[in-house]
Amino acid sequence: MSPAAITGGSGGTLRFFESTIFKKAVMASTGAILFGFVTAHLLGNLQIFVGQDRLNEYAAMLKSNAEILWGARSILLFCVVAHIVSTIQLLRVNRQARPVAYAKKNNSHSTLASRTMYYSGPTIAAFVVYHLLHFTTGTLHPEFSQADVYSNIILGFQRWPVAIAYIVAVGLLCMHLSHGVSSMFQSLGFSHPQHTPRIRRFARTVGILYFAGFASIPVAVITGILRAPIVHL
Amino acid sequence: MNLTLHVWRQKNTGSAGRMERYDATDVNPDMSFLEMLDVVNEGLISSGKEPIAFEHDCREGICGSCGFVINGIPHGPHKGTTVCQLHMRHFKDGDELFLEPWRAKAFPVVKDLVVDRGAFDRIIASGGYITARTGSAQDGNNIQIPKGAADSAMDAAACIGCGACVAACPNAAAALFTGAKISHLGLLPQGQAERDRRALGMVAQVNAEMFGTCTNVGECEAVCPKGISIEVIARMNADYLRASWKDRGARKESGE
Incomplete structure (x- = not known):
């Protein structure tokens, strides 16, 4: 190395909240909460296969207490914002870190999911906005009914471009999870020669299972397994 | 050929x-x-x-x-x-x-294929050492070190500071290098006294240099000529987060 250049310690005044490791810890912990939400959301959604009444009762139960509903929504919104803000701050650092690109670069040792987090993330964010306008507010749903969640889903997914968009979006979400769910342990400082490979396997399994779970609903609607709803007037 | x-x-x-x-x-x-x-x-x-x-x-x-x-x-x-x-x-x-x-x-x-790795020197100078005089070699087992800790410390100490990890990283991060240096002293009894100060100082210097940040993709460990695992990065993260939590500021540390 170059001994003449040693003048250490100039970075000694870094504040905790400005450190990149703190920002990664924010991404990991908010990601963990959002992963918890995705898990609950998947279990909720799969009740569509039980039947129309079951799903609609579950949806009504979720909305029955405004304080809890808006409390949960506030936490999720906070997590989404913190997750995105940290990402943008770190991305800015990373984009400046290599001003001259390689003529040739071999990245074969990392997973596609891990290298595409910066692309899957914003796509998922855009999808969430569409998803809320589609199934939560009904703004983008022509046959929206406030109480009949079941019918909203069936009628929504009977338009095949919508169904395909959902399948692609949950595919990206599950790719994002397949890296994020194991990466969060590393960011928070947990690594172990035996447990870490298990955590990585768990994350990959989550990615595949959650994709199967989420995609099964639009697929079941398009293929006619989930039938057109009974309209309560 | x-x-x-x-x-x-x-x-x-x-x-x-x-x-x-x-x-x-x-x-x-x-x-x-x-x-x-x-x-x-x-x-x-x-x-x-x-x-x-x-x-x-x-x-x-x-x-x-x-x-x-x-x-x-x-x-x-x-x-x-x-x-x-x-x-x-x-x-x-x-x-x-x-x-x-x-x-x-x-x-x-x-010039050409030669790069200035002075940034690594400055990271080391920010805490990659112990300040106590080590004197001459101790009697064997005078300081008891568990075999696992000694092995892990030695694995991390194998880092030769070549910079391949930074070159391989899609973000040009220095996490594997810094993690290795923080780990090899942080795992040994002699490194405990300055463990917190080391993590805070070295991470601060990494942030002051123009390195990117770790996204846990693992390209670095694949190219490391010494086979250092990204486990050292997790240890750096843990040491830094814990040291930040425990930090009482310069005033109290110096006893004023």
């Missing part, structure tokens, strides 16, 4: 560089990669051209001086070696090889 080389030529830090094409003819498969370049340079010198600049010292794979990117992989395609220990038998006649310097804002190009 004959090879086609595309080499990054850059006159100095301030100038713009570009790839230039060279033919390496009659390459002996028993040559190391650097010896092959030595021969190419002989040819360049005898025809009155500027030889290709690359850094090297021990040529035994232990000093950390050498290294450049071959076809997108730091230190080339052979696992667990530096370029000086990479032999031409791992290549085929007619191969086309792209040689580039470590590319990172924090590692400015000095």
Whole structure:
């Protein structure tokens, strides 16, 4: 190395909240909460296969207490914002870190999911906005009914471009999870020669299972397994 | 065997560089990669051209001086070696090889394939040491160190500071290097007294240099000539987060 250049310690005044490791810890912990939400959301959604009444009762139960509903929504919104803000701050650092690109670069040792987090993330964010306008507010749903969640889903997914968009979006979400769910342990400082490979396997399994779970609903609607709803007037 | 080389030529830090094409003819498969370049340079010198600049010292794979990117992989395609220990038998006649310097804002190009890794020196100077006098060698087992901790510390201490991890990282992060340095002292009893200060100081310096940040993709551990695992990065994260939580500020630490 170059001994003449040693003048250490100039970075000694870094504040905790400005450190990149703190920002990664924010991404990991908010990601963990959002992963918890995705898990609950998947279990909720799969009740569509039980039947129309079951799903609609579950949806009504979720909305029955405004304080809890808006409390949960506030936490999720906070997590989404913190997750995105940290990402943008770190991305800015990373984009400046290599001003001259390689003529040739071999990245074969990392997973596609891990290298595409910066692309899957914003796509998922855009999808969430569409998803809320589609199934939560009904703004983008022509046959929206406030109480009949079941019918909203069936009628929504009977338009095949919508169904395909959902399948692609949950595919990206599950790719994002397949890296994020194991990466969060590393960011928070947990690594172990035996447990870490298990955590990585768990994350990959989550990615595949959650994709199967989420995609099964639009697929079941398009293929006619989930039938057109009974309209309560 | 004959090879086609595309080499990054850059006159100095301030100038713009570009790839230039060279033919390496009659390459002996028993040559190391650097010896092959030595021969190419002989040819360049005898025809009155500027030889290709690359850094090297021990040529035994232990000093950390050498290294450049071959076809997108730091230190080339052979696992667990530096370029000086990479032999031409791992290549085929007619191969086309792209040689580039470590590319990172924090590692400015000095010339051609030589980069300035002073940023690593400054990270070490920010806490990668213990301040106590160690004196002469202790009696064996005078300080009891569990076998597992000694082994892990030694694995981390194998880091030669070559910079391949930064070169391989899609974000040009120095997390593997810094993690290795934080781990190898942080796992040993002698490193405990300054463990918190070390994590805070070294991470602060990494942030002050123009390195990127870790996204846990693992490209670094795949190219590390010493096979250092990204477990050291988790240990750095843990040490830094814990030290930040425990930190009582400079005033109390100095007893004022």
